[in-house]
Amino acid sequence: MRTTPPNRHPEPGTGPAALEDRALAITLRTLATAEGPLGARTLLPALRAGGIDWAEATAGRYLRQLDEVGLTQSLGKRGRVITRAGRRRLRDLDMRTKLAAQGARVAEVVRSHDLDDLIDLLYARRAIEVEAARLAAERATAAELAAIAAAADDHVDCVQSHERVGRAHDFHLLVAAASHNRMLAAMAEMFLDPANDLLAELLDLIADDAGAVAPMANDHARLAAALAARDGEAAKRLMQSHLDHLIRLAEAHRDTRRRPRTLRTPRPRR
Structure with missing residues (x-):
């Protein structure tokens, strides 16, 4: 089943939390580790490896939404790069992932x-x-x-x-x-x-x-x-x-x- 982000997307991460955070983290991490600008087509394998089966057009729309909120920057036909704000958001997502793992251990302690x-x-x-x-x-x-x-x-x-x-x-x-x-x-x-x-x-x-x-x-x-x-x-x-x-x-x-x-x-x- 193909999952698509909402048409109106004021800020990534405000939709269904698990999918939105995963898509955002994969996108930003792929851009952060790339040697140069990337386009939607280049991003697709990383998204699919993360369980997100988007079409190229869908990935392109998502990247434009990230441009709008300042997490990525378009360089025209060359593709996109991550911005400083995007790197901050990626660090925040990584921190929350680690805290979620800690939270699971906390819950286990409480259940003890x-x-x-x-x-x-x-x-x-x-x-x-x-x-x-x-x-x-x-x-x-x-x-x-x-x-x-x-x-x-x-x-x-x-x-x-x-x-x-x-x-x-x-x-x-x-x-x-x-x-x-x-x-x-x-x-x-x-x-x-x-x-x-x-x-x-x-x-x-x-x-x-x-x-x-x-x-x-x-x-x-x-x-x-x-x-x-x-x-x-x-x-x-x-x-x-x-x-x-x-x-x-x-x-x-x-x-x-x-x-x-x-x-x-x-x-x-x-």
Whole structure:
């Protein structure tokens, strides 16, 4: 079956994700490693090797779309070359491919039901999200700050609802995205992927048992206020405290489960 890209293609990668990313990566990598300009006909073998059976005309249209968004440059009849923006996009695609592989391993860890592994994930999140919060205070747009504040309010409003886990994740993802650091944002997405719902649900149960659900939501409100005030150090400190609290709750839950039961010595019969 021949697969063709959509007729209207504002930016490569916005269609069906797997196909679009694969086509874009193959095209850009082929151009990046070529010794000179390439045309659609020369590109076809690489696309077909990647499972994309396009006609030459289809590949030509796709290359023109890449020209329009600045990822490639046409040199007329000589063919096309990759641009500096195209090389940046290729690096981004390669990074996301590697993170996707890491994400699969993270999901496997989560499925292990091992509290130690889940706690390790929280430590990894802390390393990423603390710096993301500091950067978000400096770099977030007004629209991003408004979205973060709304997410914090939503979380506070639904602490008694089953929706609270998703709202908490939304908040953390928005903060990471507002850092405008692609690596930090991508890593946060990996750790907060819906495929890892077991971790989120377990943490929610632990927090609920400890009476910490409402305080956690209030942490988000305070953090949103620090971001709105552009106070990077306060945002960093609040995110650190928030995740430290989660780690302590998870570790206390683990240690309680491991604590050996004390057996009473039976009284001698008279």
